[in-house]
Structures are given as structure tokens and as C-alpha cells.
Amino acid sequence: MPRTGRRRRPLIARMKICLTAAGTCGAICAVCALPLAAAASAFGAPQAAAAVTQSTAFPERLSFSPQQLPPAxxxxxxxxxxxxxxxxxxxxxxxxxxxxxxxxxxxxxxxxxxxxxxxxxxxxxxxxxxxxxxxxxxxxxxxQKKTYPDNLDGWIREALDVMGRHHIPGTYQGIYRNIMRESSGNPKAVNNWDSNAAAGTPSKGLLQVIDPTFKTYHVPGTSTDPFDPVANIAAACNYAAHRYGSIDNVYGAY
CATH class of the missing domain: 3.10.350 (Membrane-bound Lytic Murein Transglycosylase D; Chain A)
Known part of the structure; x- marks a missing residue:
């Protein structure tokens, strides 16, 4: 969300090689590196870093037990x-x-x-x-009813499914990259010192959304709590889609 006084933290490029569903990573064995460049804010001011007291490491995915037979x-x-x-x-x-x-x-x-x-x-x-x-x-x-793990990987995937039902663009990589810059993966992160905080609307959650923006771009069917990880991601991506075309186009303050 737009605010002033931010010092940039360097991003670490992540690379992933896979055969990807259309609209995500590209061709077979394409190498997808997350960009290191930070874009300027549309408001002409850098974004303040969120005060993060706890970070969440990127979770590893579970697999089916070898003893289990795969589904039909x-x-x-x-x-x-x-x-x-x-x-x-x-x-x-x-x-x-x-x-x-x-x-x-x-x-x-x-x-x-x-x-x-x-x-x-x-x-x-x-x-x-x-x-x-x-x-x-x-x-x-x-x-079987689809379930999601209660961790960063699960929150992103559930949000992507919600976004898909509401035709909100965005990819796993774009969301993950912005989350790590904004909150380091901490869904309870709050910025208590920038201009938004001074105005009484501190940035909150995984993608550092202020309350007015969360309410305006809240996605139906998700929690009304801005600290809810899935609701926070969906609202932020909805906002980014309206302002920048997609969360994938955001590389800095937004």
C-alpha cells in the first residue's frame, strides 16, 4: 500500500524449473527467476517496510505416502x-x-x-x-473436498483459487515475491511507524494492506479480518489488478 519513508530490502532471486500450467511459469523446463529490481511507487514515494517480529519460512510441500495408490x-x-x-x-x-x-x-x-x-x-x-x-x-x-495447509504455501494456493473464481489475475510467484518483500511471510505483521500509521491506518498482514483498501477491495467469500492470510492476499491482489493490471506487475511500493 502507498506510504513513505521505506528503505528497500534486497530480494533474493528464486529460480524454479518446471512444466507449468498455462499462465504461470512458461515453457518446459523454463527457468523462472524472480526479478531483483524494485519499481517506484505510483504515488511517487517509496514504501515503508513493515515491522516484522516473526518470519515464516517457505514451507516444503507434503507428498502422498508411497503406500497409497493415486486417485483416478x-x-x-x-x-x-x-x-x-x-x-x-x-x-x-x-x-x-x-x-x-x-x-x-x-x-x-x-x-x-x-x-x-x-x-x-x-x-x-x-x-x-x-x-x-x-x-x-x-x-x-x-x-473430495479440497483442503489447504495452514502455512504460506496453503494460504497462497487457497487465495489463487478464490481469485480464479472472481477472475482476479495473479500467479503464485508474483504473490510470493511481494509477500516476502512486504512481511517476510508473517500474517500478523503491522507497520506502526510510516505515514499510514501516523494517519491511523497502519498497513497490516502478509501484503501490508491498510483498512480502507482492504474494505474497498475485499473479495466476497473471504474473511473480513485483514489479518486473515487468504483474505489479505485476495484483497491486495484485487487492488493491484485494478491499479497495475496484476500483482505480478508489482515489484516495489504499491
Whole structure:
């Protein structure tokens, strides 16, 4: 959120190689590096850093137990890629997953679309419990309710699903990059010293949203508490979409 007096903290470039759902990382084995440059505020002033008393390390994803058989189908979610799906379901590799679903995916395995239903080789009557991240898992016994881990990875993925239902643009990488700059992953972070705080509206939460902005861009179906991680992410991304086109276009004060 716009405020003054911010000193920039250097960002550490993160690189990720994967086969990605369309609209996230790009082509097969494309290397996605998070930019180091910080953009100037649209208000012409640098943003103040949030006062963070606790940071949350980026969580590792859980996988299915090797003893569990994979489910009959898997519904692709935004941010998924074949290699991660295969690893999460304890499959031998993405190549087999691609071959089994080539008619659905097409000639380019990097262009998997959110909502695609992928057939999983194995016992079609067996359903596994969902791990962290990823799309919806289905079996012949019916669709299991999607759940999310209560950590940064889960908050981002749940927010992305909420954003998808409301046609709010943004990617996992763009959200994660901005969260780490704004709050270091602490959902309770509060900036008590910048101009917004002086005006009585301190920036709060993962993406440092002030109350008036949170209320204006609150996404229906999420909590009305600005400290709620999913609600905070969704509102901030909604604001960024209206002002900058997407949270992915934000590299500094916003």
C-alpha cells in the first residue's frame, strides 16, 4: 500500500524449473527467476517496510505416502505443473503422466490448463488423501473436498483459487515475491511507524494492506479480518489488478 519513508530490502532471486500450467511459469523446463529490481511507487514515494517480529519460512510441500495408490483423476489448479503433480502423487515421473493424458493436454506438456482432468494410472477405485498444494483430487467414490495447509504455501494456493473464481489475475510467484518483500511471510505483521500509521491506518498482514483498501477491495467469500492470510492476499491482489493490471506487475511500493 502507498506510504513513505521505506528503505528497500534486497530480494533474493528464486529460480524454479518446471512444466507449468498455462499462465504461470512458461515453457518446459523454463527457468523462472524472480526479478531483483524494485519499481517506484505510483504515488511517487517509496514504501515503508513493515515491522516484522516473526518470519515464516517457505514451507516444503507434503507428498502422498508411497503406500497409497493415486486417485483416478486429478484436476489441475493454477500454478500446477506435471513434474510437481507427479511428485505429489508419488508417480514415477511426469513423462508417463503426460503420455497417459496426451489427448487432453495436447502436443505441448507445458501448457496444462487449470480445470483439466488428468487420468492417473493405478487403482481407479482408490483415493489418496490430498497433500499440500495442487488441484482437486477425485476418485470413483466421488470428489473430495479440497483442503489447504495452514502455512504460506496453503494460504497462497487457497487465495489463487478464490481469485480464479472472481477472475482476479495473479500467479503464485508474483504473490510470493511481494509477500516476502512486504512481511517476510508473517500474517500478523503491522507497520506502526510510516505515514499510514501516523494517519491511523497502519498497513497490516502478509501484503501490508491498510483498512480502507482492504474494505474497498475485499473479495466476497473471504474473511473480513485483514489479518486473515487468504483474505489479505485476495484483497491486495484485487487492488493491484485494478491499479497495475496484476500483482505480478508489482515489484516495489504499491
Amino acid at each position: 483423476t486429478y484436476t489441475v489448479a493454477a500454478g500446477d505443473c506435471l513434474s510437481e503433480i507427479a511428485a505429489r502423487l508419488s508417480l514415477p515421473g511426469w513423462q508417463k503422466l503426460y503420455q497417459d493424458n496426451r489427448r487432453t493436454i495436447g502436443d505441448d506438456p507445458s501448457l496444462i490448463q487449470p480445470g483439466m482432468k488428468l487420468v492417473i494410472s493405478g487403482n481407479p477405485a482408490s483415493a489418496a488423501s490430498p497433500g499440500q498444494g495442487g488441484g482437486q483430487i477425485q476418485s470413483t467414490s466421488g470428489t
